[in-house]
Amino acid sequence: MLNTVNEKTKLQARELSAWYGRTPALKKVNVAIPSNSIVGLIGPSGCGKSTFLRCLNRMNDLIRSFRQEGKITLDEKDIYTQDTDIVLIRRKVGMVFQQPNPFPMSVFDNVAFGVREHNRGVNGKKLEEIVVNSLNQANLWDEVKDKLHQSGLSLSGGQQQRLCIARLLAVKPEVILLDEPCSALDPLSTGKIEELLLELKKSYTIVVVTHNLGQAFRISDYIGFFLLGQLVEFGPAAELAVKPKEKVTADYISGHFG
Amino acid sequence: MNHLDSVPVIKEEVKVIVTPKVFLASSPSVKEFLIEKGLFLFTILSSILIFFVFIFVAKEAWPVLRANGLAFIFTGGWDQDFYQAWVATAKEPSWHFGALPLICGTIFTTLGALCFTLPLGLGCAIFLVEVCPPWFFKPVESTVRLLAAIPSVIYGLVALLVVVPWIDRHLITNEMSLRMAKVAALDGTSLLAGILVLGMMIVPIFVALAADALRVVPKAYKEGSLALGVSHWRTIIKIMLPVAKKGIIAGAILATGRAIGEAIALSMVTGSVANIPNPSHGPVFFLEPLRTLASTVVDNAEGMGVPTCESALFACGAFLLVSCVILSFFARLVARGQKQGGGLNG
Ligand SMILES: Nc1ncnc2c1ncn2[C@@H]1O[C@H](COP(=O)(O)OP(=O)(O)OP(=O)(O)O)[C@@H](O)[C@H]1O
Ligand SMILES: [Mg+2]
Numbered sequence: 302m303l304n305t306v307n308e309k310t311k312l313q314a315r316e317l318s319a320w321y322g323r324t325p326a327l328k329k330v331n332v333a334i335p336s337n338s339i340v341g342l343i344g345p346s347g348c349g350k351s352t353f354l355r356c357l358n359r360m361n362d363l364i365r366s367f368r369q370e371g372k373i374t375l376d377e378k379d380i381y382t383q384d385t386d387i388v389l390i391r392r393k394v395g396m397v398f399q400q401p402n403p404f405p406m407s408v409f410d411n412v413a414f415g416v417r418e419h420n421r422g423v424n425g426k427k428l429e430e431i432v433v434n435s436l437n438q439a440n441l442w443d444e445v446k447d448k449l450h451q452s453g454l455s456l457s458g459g460q461q462q463r464l465c466i467a468r469l470l471a472v473k474p475e476v477i478l479l480d481e482p483c484s485a486l487d488p489l490s491t492g493k494i495e496e497l498l499l500e501l502k503k504s505y506t507i508v509v510v511t512h513n514l515g516q517a518f519r520i521s522d523y524i525g526f527f528l529l530g531q532l533v534e535f536g537p538a539a540e541l542a543v544k545p546k547e548k549v550t551a552d553y554i555s556g557h558f559g
Numbered sequence: 560m561n562h563l564d565s566v567p568v569i570k571e572e573v574k575v576i577v578t579p580k581v582f583l584a585s586s587p588s589v590k591e592f593l594i595e596k597g598l599f600l601f602t603i604l605s606s607i608l609i610f611f612v613f614i615f616v617a618k619e620a621w622p623v624l625r626a627n628g629l630a631f632i633f634t635g636g637w638d639q640d641f642y643q644a645w646v647a648t649a650k651e652p653s654w655h656f657g658a659l660p661l662i663c664g665t666i667f668t669t670l671g672a673l674c675f676t677l678p679l680g681l682g683c684a685i686f687l688v689e690v691c692p693p694w695f696f697k698p699v700e701s702t703v704r705l706l707a708a709i710p711s712v713i714y715g716l717v718a719l720l721v722v723v724p725w726i727d728r729h730l731i732t733n734e735m736s737l738r739m740a741k742v743a744a745l746d747g748t749s750l751l752a753g754i755l756v757l758g759m760m761i762v763p764i765f766v767a768l769a770a771d772a773l774r775v776v777p778k779a780y781k782e783g784s785l786a787l788g789v790s791h792w793r794t795i796i797k798i799m800l801p802v803a804k805k806g807i808i809a810g811a812i813l814a815t816g817r818a819i820g821e822a823i824a825l826s827m828v829t830g831s832v833a834n835i836p837n838p839s840h841g842p843v844f845f846l847e848p849l850r851t852l853a854s855t856v857v858d859n860a861e862g863m864g865v866p867t868c869e870s871a872l873f874a875c876g877a878f879l880l881v882s883c884v885i886l887s888f889f890a891r892l893v894a895r896g897q898k899q900g901g902g903l904n905g
Contacts, residue, residue, distance in 0.1 A: 360786065365693065392788025402779035404798060415787040418797065465783070472787055 310377075311336035311476060311506040312357060312394075317371035319352055319530075321364070326352040328530040329371070334523075339498060339507045341521030341538065343514060345553070348527040350510045354478050357508065358394035359387050375476070392419065395474035399481040401461035403453030403468075408445050411453040411464055412436060415472035431471055439467035440497050459490025466497065477501065479509040483516065495520050514554060518542050526550045616880055619873035622866075626654035631874065635659045637833035641859060644867040656871045660833040662878065664753075664849040667836060668825060669818040671754035676762050677811060683762070684769035684807075689795055700770070706763035715824030718756040723747040723828055726846065735843050742837075743848050748830035751845040756824050761814040768813060772806025773799060805893055812890045819853070819882050826854035852878055 312334040319327040327349045334340050342350045352361065359380065361367045373380050380390050403411050412432045416423055423431070432449075436442040441463040445456065453464055462482055469477060479498075483491040491513075498507055498520055511517050517524055518538055525535040526547075534541065534550045545551045624631060634657030647653040687696055687703075727747030736745045776799045784794040800807070830848025833855070838844050850858065852875045862868030 358786065360782065363782070363785070388788055388790045390788075391786060395788070396782075396786035398779065398782065398786075400779060402777075402783040404780055404783065405802060414784075414797070415789065418787070418789045418793055469787065474788070 308335035313374045315372045319369040322366040330532045336506045338522040339502050339520050340523045341517035342510045342525045343517050344527030349530040350527050358391050394476040395469040396478040397465050397482050403461050403464050407450045408453050409449040412468045412471050435467040435471035438470050439463045459486045476506045481510050616877050620877040623870040623874045652867045660835045661852045661855050663835045664851040668753040672757035672818050676758045680762050680765035683766045687770050688773040703763045703766050711824040714756050714760050715827035718828045722752050743834045748848050749846045750836050752828040753825050756828050757818050761818050765810045765814040768810030769807045772803040776802045808893050816886050822853035822857045825851050826858050831858050
């Protein structure tokens, strides 16, 4: 819709509505997420940002009361059909959570886990190479190169979050979803992750939920504003910052919300 | 065994229920002081009680253990020995006892039951926690907990009325009975019946504990793995089971403890003969009768008046106590590993 002509749409939601039991969480969301860009999702607490994000890689399938209508396509292919391979979808659309959740195993094994699972043949030198590359990409290598065999849980919060990003990069997804990845982190770690996302944009499509408006405008190419389950506004970050179309968006951005 | 078991349990109840209520009225600091000291006292008391149980059993068992030495463990013939001691005169008591059949009986029934309980129970636990819908989970879970609380004599009764006749009718052939006539009479009371009834008794305990262990695996681990595009089954195998490993092992240890200590149900269905089933007999091995250490204490209790017999039974009790100690040592080891590592490595 609002995307510039030469950009390819990676993910698209059409008339997407969702419910937890009887409570509606999303109402007729329409959005096209262009590839190789960062899309920031903002909005007050409880407005459905996480719900939307989790629809994109079918994480909501785990919640029994969850129900949805509408369509989501990845590379023009519906991901909610009967014969969709959910595991394959999640492999292409990876997710980083709000709380860093490294597995209780060594730093090395954390990164190697997904690779080993997807490609049983990979081991030895090849596996090491992938792990080192991923840690490098996640700007974490220098900090953990001496503790590859310590538990991932022994790292600091910021390092843990970058470890989670590294373990996702190791399995080479196409889209990375991040749900408030910096909410548990200090400004320094936050800065590192922002840098990292800008770097990753070259090869991945990124959707990031954030409560930090500064961060949203610093890193996003597009911004979507959610309110009470509706996507009120979606557009290039620069436009939204200067002159939002809707008054609620302007209010929210300028802090006069409510 | 049973009365020994119950001693610490009663103590704990006293500890929890009595102390807080008695001192509620006093001022906070005095109250706290008294509660603290009271709890401490009860802990000391129950420790001393357990200590005395050990001393008592050891003292009673000692004459037979000293008279027989290692032969107590390595020779058979318990039933004849027991009869000899029972009829011997007080002037010339017979001190010779060989408990090998009883030890083998305990080992065979316990291992046999574990062999089918552990895989089956783990499968059930995974199904309950990860696969079945919640409306199914709740009733099944309460049933499992109820099964775990049923007294063992009920299991024994059902097995005696159903399993034993079934084995007699369908598994034991005339040819087998003839072949085994010299060793033992085959009538359905057997190792197999013992394994089955023991398995039925410990499966619910193991399922309940393993399911608890699986349920408390942090959801973040599971979601993290799924979000990498790892399938549900691989996530269970590679992430959830290793994280729950400690709890599952603890459940297995508890189940083993119950299996080793079970007396009544086994004495009902295993034939109560101090026979050592011989694996070289082929499948008949499972159809041979036997008797375990714990069943022996119950079945031979009429010998209690004779000092030699009494000491021999206490020696059986001593073995059960030692195996309990070893098991709880393992349990402690597992728990400690959890605190230090808490990881999947290794
Ligand atoms: N598992 C769930 N079960 C039931 N209701 C849920 C569940 N998850 C979210 N909801 C409800 O759906 C609505 C949207 O929640 P969602 O988590 O998507 O909000 P959000 O925008 O991510 O909020 P926040 O910024 O606080 O994370 C909320 O009203 C919430 O209460
Ligand atoms: Mg959220």
